[in-house]
Amino acid sequence: MKFFIDTANIEQIKQAEHLGILDGVTTNPSLMAKEGVTGNNNILKHYLKICNLVTGDVSAEVISVDYDGIIKEGEILANLHKQIVVKVPMIPDGIKAIKYFSEKGIKTNCTLIFSSGQALLAAKAGATYVSPFIGRLDDVSTDGLVLIEEIRLIFDNYAFETEILAASIRNPMHIINCAKIGADVMTGPLSAIIALSKHPLTDIGLEKFLADHRKGN
Ligand code: G3P
Secondary structure, three states: OEEEEEOOOHHHHHHHHHHOOOOEEEOOHHHHHHOOOOOHHHHHHHHHHHHHHOOOEEEEEOOOOOHHHHHHHHHHHHHHOOOEEEEEEOOHHHHHHHHHHHHHOOOEEEEEEOOHHHHHHHHHHOOOEEEEEHHHHHHOOOOHHHHHHHHHHHHHHOOOOOEEEEEOOOOHHHHHHHHHHOOOEEEEOHHHHHHOOOOHHHHHHHHHHHHHHHHOO
8 A cells, every 4th residue: 555645744744754654745725725835836846845855656736627727737737747646626627637648648636536436437537546535525424435445346347547545534544444445545644644653552562671671781
């Protein structure tokens, strides 16, 4: 399973990269705004900064919602750096744009996926990744993990190469359950990644090992 961090925060990206297990970064307009990055030039510079910090894919989202605008923006983003994956919303013009990018060899991440039908359409258009938002489904009393299971089944039935990028991850159990189902990638906050490493018996065991070592010296 690939681990992406879902943030535009440079310090958190550095910390995740430092762990040695980071495979990529996803961002979205809300995450960019949260870091106070505004204006087209600053946004592009920020993407470049992120690309220079990590070795894997960096998803950069278009703002346009019409086909021509998505193509124009996507090409600018793709030309910025070879690690950029153009993030396109699941709307009819987005599907058409994903098909265009796929034929041009430009990687895409189809975002705002909330149903298996949407994921199927994105895969048919040639998306590199689909991003089902499991946390936001959980927020409205719908089991987000069921969506991951359905997409896994459909993609396996037809051997689609599109990768399932489980997004809107909120906690370590989301990551573990997505791994059990076989999501190809998860993107989540640093806190959920770090939480995977925690266990009270590890802390107690380590404390005892160190205390016993001190006794013997
Ligand atoms: O990558 C999509 C993700 O950022 C959405 O997460 O927590 O805003 O639902 P969240």
